[in-house]
Each structure stands twice: as C-alpha cells, then as structure tokens.
Amino acid sequence: MATEAAMKIEGADLVRQIIEYDGQIKQKVIQIYDHIKLFIASKEFIGTDVEDEIKTEFGNILDDIEKQKEKVMIDECPIVIAGETSAGKSSFINLILGKDILPSQLLSCTTTICRLRNSENVGIAVTDEDDKKINIDVNYVDDKDFRLQLKKYVSRTSDHENYKYVDISLPIPLLKSHTLIIDTPGIGTSPELNNRLLDFLPNAMAFIYIINSSNAGGLQGDRLLKIFESQNDRVKRTRMQEFDTRTTIFVCNKWDQVPEEEEEDVMSFICSVLKDSWPNLNVEGQIYKLSVKKIKKSVIEQASEKCESISKELYTYLNKKETTDRMFKFSVHEYPTGRYQWFIKEKAKDLILGRINAETREWCRMNMVENINLELQAILQESFSKVHSEMEEGRKDLSEFEVTLDKRYSFDKSIRDRNFLDDFEDTVLSWPILPIAFPLSFVITAVLAPLLIPLVIKDY
C-alpha cells in the first residue's frame, strides 16, 4: 500500500540521517583514537615506567585502540532479529520489508544467520564453515521464486551443508544506508546453533526479540539472560563498548492465538519473565503485541478493497461520455495507413491503447492514487518527530563532548602538568559509556518502534 511504502521510505530516510550523524561522530572518535595513540607513543609525555604501568594495567593498549578504530570504521548497522524457533522471526522480517522472501515454515526452520542488505543488484552469497564465501547465481522474478531459490541455503530440510552465513542482496528501500536486517536460527534449535548465535550477537546494533505468545509458558528467561551476558561479555573483552539494554524491542507475536480471556495473564507473565531477565526493561516502550498473520490478512484485504474501489471508479470515468469522446476523437493525420489490413488494425489498436493509458494516468494524477491515507502518514510523522527530538538530545551531548575533548586533548602545555593516569582513567575508560555511544543504537531502535506502531495490535 502506498502509505506503508511511504512510511517505510520515511523510516529509511531517518535511518540514513542518523547514520550520517553517526558518521560525523565516528570521525571524531577516530580522531581521538589517533590523538591517544600519538600521546601514548610519544616519549615526550610518558616515561618508560609509566609505559610499563600502562602495559601491566591495560595490556597492549595501542593494539586495542587500533582494533577498536577498525570496528568504529565499519559503517554497517546490523539489526538482529532473535527469538525462539517458530516464533515468527522470518515472517516478521518479511512483513516489515514488505517482501515475502524469507522462507517461513513450521517444518523447515532457519538454520543459518541470514543477512539482508539493500543493493541494486540481486544476489546471494554463502559463507561455509571454513569462512569461504561463494557467490550463488540467482535472479529475481518474484518473491516466491526468490524464496524457493533461497530456501536451499537457509533451511535444514535442504541437502546442502550448513552454512555459517547467507548474505542476501536485494533492492530494499528500508535498508538503504547500510542498515542490515539479520534473521537468526531460533534459540534452542541446537546447542551448536545456539553457540553460533550467541557468538554473533555482539555484532548487533539493535535487537528485536520475537516471542511466541501462543506458547508464552515456554518463554525462557534464562535464554534471554544468556543473550544479555553474551552482549556484556563484549564489554569485558574489549573494555570499550557498552551494550545498551534499551536497544531491544520485544515483540509478542502470534497474539491471534492467545484466547481473549487469557490475554491479560499471558501479557503479565511475559512482562514478569522479561523484567527478571532483561535489565532496565521499559514495559511501555519495549514490549509490543503483534500478529503477523492478522496484519498480513488485513493488508491483503485492505489492498484488494482499495484496488476494487479504484478499478470501479476508473471504469466509470473511462466510460463517461466526455472521456470516450475525448479518447476516441482522432484527427485525419492520425489515422493509421498501410498496405495490409492487419497492419492497419495493429496500428489502430496501439493508438487506442495509448489514449486509454493517457486517460488512466491523468485520472490517477487527479485522484492522487499514490497519496491515499494521508492521515495515517500524519500519525507516523508524529512518531518520527519524537525520534528527531532524541537526535537533538544526542547532538547536544555531542557538542558538550566536543568541548570536553578540546579541553582535554589539545596538546597544549597544561596537559604536561596533569597526572596522566588519572586523566586516562576518567576519560579513556569512560568512552564506552560516553553519551555518544548511546544515541545511535537507541535511536535506531526508536526508529523501528514507529515502524511497528501501524502493525501493533490495538484491539481485536
């Protein structure tokens, strides 16, 4: 539908803005890393004993900084969709992308990590256990055909070996500007897949965790705790990044299967499990009820209703006397000529079809067929404006941060008079929790939330 498409593009534009903004921050952070490297390497400021002290305390900090710099320069923004097997992860991704490309079936669950990227060129690449990447020759005819081609590489029922990653490139406007959507094998599918998933999770910029509400009793808090721990491990390993638990959205899918009289109990059960296993959970802003099935059904119904009414109105318009008079009035020089009757007939057909097309286009333009449901767009704009204000907050943080930076890292004389280690501890080690670490991932999640709003269950 035009509105949904517009919303998605708008969401994508916002993500693009955020990523551009993130790019500016990254440049700053890289500058700081370079400054620090220079500072540490410079014997002018640090004597060998301080250098040794740094080594004992922090290990090979120059190497760490270099690695961290490389990480910062990666400009992709991965949004990981995780959850239990058959909770509806693949169906959910298909829904938000508006493309039925990921296989979603009860019997052939996803067994690889699937990364979806926007690209002009359609392609699939698989990475095997030995990290060898193989490009697969595919073409896109329609969603179903693509899904069938893809199924061979992502599902267990296939004869193919298990791949580590399947990379899918398609023109997907929602994912322009380096956003990646990642479909994952269900938690609990097998110990081996669990480990692979947990290893992969620290790459996530934001999370969407899909819960199977029809089996809410099976929701296991300890699995969530494991996810949280695996994310937090990164903090311990790298000492330089912090996982923000607010960047997770919990989607209670299959809500259509929850009996009405149990809805309240199911919701409070899910909330209590999540509260116990997910630190700083904000029930209002992080938990959504959803039924992919109902949304799909209603989208199809609405679309076909709309198509029906449009085609009726268009039919009436084309059959009106003024229209037919205009359509079929030809001047003599337009009359088709030729040697053979069949040739004249073909030319006449083209001429008439051309006129019908022109009238149809004009009717669509006058009736703004591409702009239906403007009021829905307005609702969405409102949600986006909230996100914008978050960004403004982030900008303020950044400018404050810049002032601090200039004060601390300009290589002026005053820095020599300072106790370097104190300075080091309270600035460098606090980078991970600098305000700048927060806005991007948080805002990305905030962008995804409005995308969900039109999909979320209000009242059944």
Ligand SMILES: Nc1nc2c(ncn2[C@@H]2O[C@H](COP(=O)(O)OP(=O)(O)O)[C@@H](O)[C@H]2O)c(=O)[nH]1
């Ligand atoms: N009733 C119902 N079924 C759903 C819903 N969402 C997905 N399913 C079905 O659940 C099954 C598993 O979905 P899938 O997306 O493959 O789950 P995944 O393993 O988490 O990726 C499929 O048969 C879907 O059609 C929903 O909201 N309601």
Ligand SMILES: [Mg+2]
């Ligand atoms: Mg799946």
